[in-house]
Amino acid sequence: MTRTISSRVAGISLAVALAAGAAAPLPFALAADAGTDFGNAVTVSNTNVQQLIANVASQGENPVALNLHKYIGDPVATQPEYTGGQANNAADGLTPANGVQFTVRRVTNIDLTTVAGWQQYSQLRNATTPDAANLGEPTTLTTTDGVATGNFPVGVYYVEETVTPAGATAVAPFYIALPLPLTSGTGADQVVTGWNRDVHVYPKNQQVTGEKTVDDSRVYAGENIKYTVSGSVPAVPATNTFDGYDIVDDFDETRLDVVDNTIAVTLTGGTTLASGTDYQVVKGTGKFGVSLTKSGLDKLVAARKANGEQTRVVLSYEAKLKDGATPGEATNSAQIYPPNTANTNAQFTRDVINVDNPNRNVTPIDVPAVKTVLGQITINKVGENDAALSGAKFQLYRCNPGTTETNAGPITVNDTDTWTTGNDGSVTLPAIQVEDFYNNAAQQDEFDYCVVETQAPRGYALNPQPVAASITDANRTNAVRITNVKDNTAINLPTTGERGTLFAVIGGGLLALLAALYFARRNRAA
Template sequence: MTTTTRTRTRRVSAAALAGAVLLAVGLGTAAVAAPVIEEGTVGSLTVHKFQAPDTLPDLPNDGSEITEPIDALPLAGAQFTIYEVEGIDLTENQGWQDAAALEGTFDPATVLPGSVPATAGAYTLTQVGQQTTSATGVAAFTGLPIALYLVVESSTPTGFTPVPSFMVTVPLTLTAEGATEQAWEYDVHVYPKNPSFTATKTVADAIDQEDAVVGDQIVYTVTGDIPAQGLDAYRIADTLATQLTYAPDDTQSDIVLSVSGSAGETLTFGTDYTVAVAGQTLTVDLTAAGLATVAEAKSLDATAQVVMALTVTVNAPGEISNTANVFPSAAAIANVIPTVTPAVVSKWGSVAIAKTSSDTTITALGGATFEVYYTTGSEWDGDPDTATQVDVNGVTTWTTTATGTVTIGALRYSDWANGAEVPAGADDFRQYWLVETVALAGHELLAEPVGFLIEDLDETTTTPTVAPAPIVNVPSNAGFELPFTGGIGTVWFTVAGVLLLGGATLLVVRQRRRTQA
């Protein structure tokens, strides 16, 4: 509890005038105490914190205590800090006039918990108390001097949107039930309600590749609620894992921001939102125009949400866990109190090829070239029209080194897609295939594709590298030599040539003899 006392020597001599000023300030009317402020009187401020229901009940908000049951759950753990506005004396009529004048020049809703100003207009703000709501949602400040106070929700439980800062006077004039006259109420009650806030994230790494060769892209979708009140800022921040790459362009085309619902629409980069990239962190902020569009969509459809689709590229294998931070208000941004989405996981590995020759005397194993395809089924005849070719960061062929090895990745797990396990044969399952397009020098191509799976069977590593059995090339013609000019073939050609020449000579001799005869 915070207790402060102060003695006031001045009295208010014209309660009617004070009441008129209260109306000008916008405070409620009614009463339960003497019509003048008594010397040395102190008051209290009790904050009753509730989760905002879907439909806000029509209850009084004039500073009186609500004795009827409230159809809302109390919210524990919300911290409130109050600041006295020094220099405004509410024991005098002039003080109330000063408060009314301040209302016209100072908007408390612009005060953020992390950056409370030193002054409100020409008046000093002095912190006089800080309380956290109990299990019943109550934070009570007692022993308060007569004054005008700024109330700031300085900390908000996760999953809720802080209420905007507000001003309240202690005391207020109220009219008790059944009474005909107003009087001062020194024990003021306020009932700020925090709307709950949810944000989700999904991952799509089983991208439709019928029309494009894309093997390493991920699309994250972040969805966040829209506060029904106090929409003064909205931010989505996403810090990518090191295995992911975001490649910004002039239009940030890999980020698409929209608002869902019956009045949903795609927002425009630069007009409705901005994008800042710092290292692996992407920050998307709605502009004033974007906030207006989102607020209108919410007013037309209570289910409307902000949706961000982010496309990134996988640059290395790994089990990649990712969350996003959604800040639905300026206060949440200033105090770094995000709503964190549940984590989503994308799993990627690689395949290590070991190329050999059936002729163990051959050590030159470089130059064999492979492509990778995938199917959903466990059989494939090698027809490229019935499978999907894999592209890893623009690379579609891989060539073995001099030692016959090459590692290909990142490749998405065969049995994991869109953040969940998938069974063999499902549409998102991947049966991978190696297709040799260039064999080792002096060797035959592989006659059929070599199948393999990317999976972590024993779940002992987050970056599995599959190593199929060594891929063996055999020498041309299975090692058998074909006949060719030179060697033993030359002998037979020579013999045949001699015989042909001999035969021709005999024919010539015989022809001459016949002529002479």
């Protein structure tokens, strides 16, 4: 039978433990998942090495096939673990990863056709980076339908994943002996019976995903928009640590101001990380980032072990919508820089990310952007002969759809609920959210905007009827024209507030009437 090597994300543990004496048989670990050491050891004798030379090394220039199977998913135990051919459950529920590139280089100072070579091989550890001077020319293998295959001479090879699937973490580099021994028996009775010239390896990539949400239902200038960014977490590698986790948020600084004291980071399961201790906030140009510190990364490792694939890092914050924001889309995107699970160095220096020029040695995950759609309403006030009228005051309301019936009080935008026309007879209400798009999705049109005149220009009659001023995602600006006629009574009264003025006018009229009656009665008496 042949042998299959199964690998977790951290890589493949292969080893030879040398017994006493250079000529003694060598116990050889066929394969092990990450985190296990030298299991299933089998003795490789000098006779076995001679068989290797006769039966494999003599079979042409490249007698051993290496098959790298790539799938997206959490590392799982491959069953049966050491079957030799393609494992019967390797792809269960997983997606083949195409276009993944591996660089395979021979370790030139190890000769597996000698006992000394096996002795050197016994000292290798995946966490040890080989001396570049001892590596041969690179061979690039690229996956198609999840498999990359190459043929090689007998030897030890160092395999690195050099092109990783989009949104996935890379597997750690690993060593592999080609070929691998075939065995019979178990335990101390296990012996080498031949050599596997068709080696299958199953390192798995883990897909890291990101999501962004926005809560901006009925928000206006001067108010805060709530954002969350969440990212998944790969499995903990054999080093039992993560070398980093960063989120960089890219916001529209022309329309948004991030509110610093609202920034918070939590982990699945309710763990809240402490700013300055577990993560650092980094500012840039139109960007800010959070970088987990060593303390935060340790908590992330614990959370991933406790919660598995459900673990997520969640960044939440609020941003103030600026006054005067121009019509358009206040977009907000993000990138997640996950741990580099191919990093075999457990002793690393953790530096905060440079948000303007990210310095992490990982491929970032682009998080789909969210947006707030803004429009504006312009009111043009004119009189007879289209003359511009200044001094007219208006308020903005939500009206029932398709009507001009107001369904709530006036809308406040940046602490203002009344707008006055200028000398050109116009006034613009900026940074007004459209009616039919919020929370980053098209919504049912629950209301239409309308404007109400609350005070007419001097000498003109008030027009108190609400006037439709709808703005939608498809039509983000609206210019409303409102005409006033001269007030022949010369009484110009507001519709809201200033009730005392109204009563004073009425009272004055009554006094004038009483005075007229008094003088008329006195004249008759005379």
